[in-house]
Amino acid sequence: xxxxxxxxxxxxxxxxxxxxxxxxxxxxxxxxxxxxxxxxxxxxxxxxxxxxxxxxxxxxxxxxxxxxxxxxxxxxxxxxxxxx
Numbered sequence: 217x218x219x220x221x222x223x224x225x226x227x228x229x230x231x232x233x234x235x236x237x238x239x240x241x242x243x244x245x246x247x248x249x250x251x252x253x254x255x256x257x258x259x260x261x262x263x264x265x266x267x268x269x270x271x272x273x274x275x276x277x278x279x280x281x282x283x284x285x286x287x288x289x290x291x292x293x294x295x296x297x298x299x300x
Contacts, residue, residue: 226284229259229272238270246270 220234233256238246262283265275
């Protein structure tokens with residue numbers, strides 16, 4: 217079975233590529249809508265503001281969401297303090 221790749225987008229959604237099943241908190245499978253022509257991945261909401269949860273509707277752009285992971289912030293802070 218091909219591998220699923222989930223990419224954490226710094227200022228946005230989770231990008232999910234590859235075959236996967238999405239299951240809700242009640243244990244029921246959530247049907248995946250057809251992808252628009254030319255798209256190869258789904259976007260799942262991280263900001264909590266989507267009107268189409270669990271899918272992203274780009275609401276993160278309106279609420280100034282910053283989902284940068286702590287390890288990336290720490291690496292950037294160290295690089296800035298060392299002058300790199």
